[in-house]
Every structure is written in C-alpha cells, then in structure tokens.
Amino acid sequence: MKPEGWRDLTPGAVILDAGNAREVKTGTWRTVDKPVFKEEHCSNCMLCWLFCPDMAVIVKDGKMVGFDYEYCKGCGICAFECPGKKGQKAIFMEEEKK
Amino acid sequence: MARVAAVTGNEAVAEALRQINPDVCAAYPITPQTELMQRFSSFVANGKVDTEIILVESEHSAMSACVGAAAAGGRVATATCGPGLALMWEMLYVASGMRLPIVMAVVNRSLSAPLNIHGDHSDAMGARDSGWIQLWSENAQEAYDNTIQAFRIAEHLDIRLPVMVCMDGFIISHSIARIDYLEDDPVKNFVADYKSVYPLLDLDNPKSFGPLILTDKYHEYKRAQHEVMTRVKDVVLTVASDFEKMSGRKYELFETYRLDDAEIGIVILNSAAGTAKDVVDSFRERGVKAGLLKPRLFRPFPYEEYAQALQRLKAVAVLDRSDSFGGYGPVFMEICSALYPLAQRPAAVNKIYGLGGRDFLPQHAAEVFAELEEIARTGRVKTTKEYIGVKE
Numbered sequence: 001m002k003p004e005g006w007r008d009l010t011p012g013a014v015i016l017d018a019g020n021a022r023e024v025k026t027g028t029w030r031t032v033d034k035p036v037f038k039e040e041h042c043s044n045c046m047l048c049w050l051f052c053p054d055m056a057v058i059v060k061d062g063k064m065v066g067f068d069y070e071y072c073k074g075c076g077i078c079a080f081e082c083p084g085k086k087g088q089k090a091i092f093m094e095e096e097k098k
Numbered sequence: 099m100a101r102v103a104a105v106t107g108n109e110a111v112a113e114a115l116r117q118i119n120p121d122v123c124a125a126y127p128i129t130p131q132t133e134l135m136q137r138f139s140s141f142v143a144n145g146k147v148d149t150e151i152i153l154v155e156s157e158h159s160a161m162s163a164c165v166g167a168a169a170a171g172g173r174v175a176t177a178t179c180g181p182g183l184a185l186m187w188e189m190l191y192v193a194s195g196m197r198l199p200i201v202m203a204v205v206n207r208s209l210s211a212p213l214n215i216h217g218d219h220s221d222a223m224g225a226r227d228s229g230w231i232q233l234w235s236e237n238a239q240e241a242y243d244n245t246i247q248a249f250r251i252a253e254h255l256d257i258r259l260p261v262m263v264c265m266d267g268f269i270i271s272h273s274i275a276r277i278d279y280l281e282d283d284p285v286k287n288f289v290a291d292y293k294s295v296y297p298l299l300d301l302d303n304p305k306s307f308g309p310l311i312l313t314d315k316y317h318e319y320k321r322a323q324h325e326v327m328t329r330v331k332d333v334v335l336t337v338a339s340d341f342e343k344m345s346g347r348k349y350e351l352f353e354t355y356r357l358d359d360a361e362i363g364i365v366i367l368n369s370a371a372g373t374a375k376d377v378v379d380s381f382r383e384r385g386v387k388a389g390l391l392k393p394r395l396f397r398p399f400p401y402e403e404y405a406q407a408l409q410r411l412k413a414v415a416v417l418d419r420s421d422s423f424g425g426y427g428p429v430f431m432e433i434c435s436a437l438y439p440l441a442q443r444p445a446a447v448n449k450i451y452g453l454g455g456r457d458f459l460p461q462h463a464a465e466v467f468a469e470l471e472e473i474a475r476t477g478r479v480k481t482t483k484e485y486i487g488v489k490e
C-alpha cells in the first residue's frame with residue numbers, strides 16, 4: 001500500500017475516525033515485564049481497568065478476565081493498584097521471555 | 099448609505115466586530131491590551147452583540163481560549179498588541195496548524211527591552227512565520243475594512259486559516275480620523291453565517307483535535323499547510339472584489355501610488371505610507387519620477403506580483419519599522435527575494451525607521467528619495483542597511 005502522502009491528510013490534523021486509538025498496538029513496544037492475572041485473588045473491583053492507560057484489561061459481564069497483550073505496554077500500574085483479596089494481589093509482573 | 103464618523107482606529111475595529119457579532123472573544127483585559135477590546139466589551143455588556151466574552155489571565159490564555167472556542171465550532175475574534183502578541187506566540191502556531199479561522203486585530207507596538215509600548219512593527223513581524231495570514235492597514239478606514247474582509251478570508255472553504263489585521267499603535271489606534279462606516283445589514287450579509295467544518299461540539303460525529311504527530315507525518319502536515327497558504331492570495335482578491343461591490347472601496351494585494359512610470363520607489367507599510375505619499379507628490383512636482391508601494395498582504399507574501407510591480411524601477415528603498423537584528427529588515431528580505439529572479443532588477447536599500455514610536459517625518463522620506471535619485475544616477479549603493487531618523 002502506498003503510504004499516506006501530504007495530500008491525503010485531514011486539514012489541521014483533525015481525527016475524524018472516533019476511537020482509532022485501537023489501531024495503535026501499544027503492545028509492540030512493551031517493556032521487559034508483563035502483567036499476569038491470578039483469578040483466585042481477584043475481587044473484581046475494576047481498579048486495573050480504570051487505571052490502565054491503554055485498553056489492555058479485558059472485562060466480560062462485569063468481571064476482570066485477563067489481559068489483551070496487544071495493548072499492554074507493561075507499565076505495571078495495574079499490578080501496583082490491584083488491592084486483590086486478603087492481602088494477595090491478583091496481578092503480578094513477570095519478566096517476559098522473548 | 100454610509101455613516102461618517104470621527105473615531106480612533108480602536109473604535110473603528112470594535113465597531114466592525116459589533117457588526118459581525120462573533121460567537122466568542124477571549125481577551126486579556128489589562129496592558130498590553132489596547133482599548134479596542136474594552137470598547138467591544140461594552141457592546142457585550144450593553145447587549146449590542148451576543149458574543150460571549152472570556153476574560154483570561156494572560157494573552158497566552160486568550161489565544162488558547164480562542165483556539166478552544168474555534169475548535170468547538172464558533173466564530174472567534176480577539177485583539178492584542180506588542181508584548182501581548184509575543185506572549186501568544188506558542189498558541190499562534192496551534193491556531194494555524196489546526197486551521198482555525200480566528201480573526202485578530204493587532205495594534206502594532208514595539209517589544210521590550212527597553213520597555214516601550216509605542217508604535218512599531220516588531221510584534222507582528224515576529225509572528226510572520228506563524229502560519230497566520232497578515233493584512234496591514236494604513237489608517238482606521240483600512241483597519242475597519244480589512245477586519246470585515248478578514249472574516250470572509252479566514253472562513254473561506256478553500257483555506258480556513260487565522261488572520262491578523264495590523265494597524266499602527268497610537269498613530270492609528272489612538273488617533274481620531276474620519277471614517278465611512280457601512281450599515282449593519284450589508285456587513286452581516288457580507289460575512290454571512292459561519293459554519294465550522296469540524297465542530298468539536300457536534301457530538302454525533304466525535305473527533306479529536308491536536309494529536310501527537312511524530313517523525314512519520316509532521317513533515318507532511320507542514321507541506322499541506324504550505325500548500326493552503328499558496329491559495330490565500332486568490333481568496334484575498336475574490337473577497338476584495340466582493341467588498342468593492344458593497345463599499346465602493348478597492349483593495350488589492352498591495353497598493354501602488356504613482357508607481358507605473360516611476361524610476362525610484364519606496365516600499366513602506368501602514369501609516370508611514372500616508373506621509374511618504376505626500377513626499378512622492380512633492381518629488382513628482384519637481385519632475386522626479388517617484389512612486390510608492392504599500393504592502394497589504396504580507397503573509398503569505400505574493401512574490402511574483404511584487405516583482406512585477408517593482409521591476410521597472412532603477413532604485414528602490416524598503417523601509418522597515420522593525421529590525422531583524424543582525425539581519426536586514428523583514429520587508430526588505432521579502433522584497434529582495436521577490437526581485438532576485440529578475441534578470442534586470444532595481445538597486446535596493448533598506449532603511450530602518452520609527453522604532454518605539456519615533457516619528458516618521460516627510461523630511462525622512464525626502465532624504466530617502468534624494469538618495470534613491472543618486473543611486474539611480476550612479477548605480478552605486480553605499481550602505482545596504484541603515485537606521486534613519488536616528489540621533490547620532
């Protein structure tokens with residue numbers, strides 16, 4: 001495909017395609033660690049979903065079910081914020097084997 | 099039809115804004131602002147316009163609020179001058195880069211230090227690379243007429259770009275002169291209703307303004323911005339011809355005065371052009387073929403048209419009321435760039451005059467014309483750039 005040239009751009013760099021951030025796969029440049037989900041410690045408080053700066057936390061029927069690593073940059077915010085259950089976090093960061 | 103009045107330049111532009119009735123005006127309400135916005139805000143307070151006026155804490159914020167209001171979809175105007183314009187600098191590029199048709203009156207004033215708020219062109223010349231269209235005005239009448247035309251130019255669908263309307267601080271902004279006002283209805287019909295192309299407040303069609311564009315596309319966006327500037331002069335001429343039909347007053351890209359058969363000429367912006375025209379007349383009476391060119395559209399700069407108008411001269415002096423320290427004056431740089439491609443071009447000199455409100459007197463123009471006669475005769479330029487009217 002021919003790359004977008006200067007004639008193809010919207011005036012003033014306005015983005016008309018709402019929600020097109022989903023085209024940007026943040027996960028391609030994830031740092032060394034990735035979050036791992038331990039369902040048994042999860043209280044479904046949704047803090048991870050709220051704090052994730054991208055859209056990597058997958059929620060189904062009001063329940064946290066895991067991560068979409070295509071959008072996860074490995075920042076660790078979810079693991080930091082997770083209160084988990086009974087002093088056990090439901091998210092921990094694990095070094096990724098490349 | 100016309101209403102004749104004796105008003106200051108500030109009042110004249112405020113009256114144009116009253117007739118246009120913009121949706122939003124954001125302004126910083128104390129110095130370095132002029133009374134222009136104060137006049138306009140009394141129209142707001144007295145219910146003469148529906149404009150929402152936003153008083154902010156700095157000129158940087160004033161332009162930021164204008165950017166937001168214009169992106170939201172409103173017709174937006176503001177006014178500034180001197181250091182105020184300098185403080186807006188960052189946001190000027192945002193307004194033009196986002197292609198927001200904001201209209202701003204610029205009352206041309208000097209920049210500190212030393213502290214001085216009198217008339218010169220340092221402010222707007224500093225903003226000449228910001229992607230704004232610049233219209234310059236000799237007197238209150240031109241400032242009024244240019245303000246009305248500026249909305250049509252800015253909002254024209256071929257361009258959609260912000261416009262600065264410049265007039266000289268104090269000499270024009272604060273001095274009373276005769277002006278022919280147009281009636282409200284013709285002005286309202288002339289500018290017509292404004293419809294934003296991508297209003298942020300159109301909630302059915304969500305969109306984003308101001309994205310991060312990195313090395314992969316920034317260069318292309320700037321190329322596109324350059325392209326849109328190349329379309330401006332045609333829009334300016336179309337709007338001027340419509341304006342002439344309404345008002346009987348003719349505007350072009352620049353004004354020429356007794357230039358057609360001239361051998362020597364002066365290029366000079368704004369109010370000092372009025373003084374210099376009188377001096378052209380006195381030289382003509384003595385049989386000297388003197389002429390004058392007064393730029394109106396300075397950004398974008400229509401190089402070919404300027405070259406065509408000046409090519410038959412033997413010698414030209416470009417008078418700048420601002421300096422690019424260590425370089426030539428900004429108008430001189432443009433005129434020389436315009437003349438360079440010509441096989442036969444006039445000798446050119448640059449005079450810096452009138453900084454910080456220093457008077458430009460007929461004798462200054464006369465001295466320049468006398469020097470041009472000498473250059474035309476000998477073909478020799480002694481000094482390319484020189485300050486005139488300066489105490490030695």
Ligand code: SF4
Pocket residue numbers: 034035051052053054056057067071072073074075076077078079
């Ligand atoms: S590591 Fe960062 S990006 Fe990845 S899921 Fe957690 S919060 Fe989101």
Ligand code: SF4
Pocket residue numbers: 041042043044045046047048049064078081082083084085089090091
């Ligand atoms: S923050 Fe922790 S406990 Fe809360 S929903 Fe996410 S994984 Fe579960």
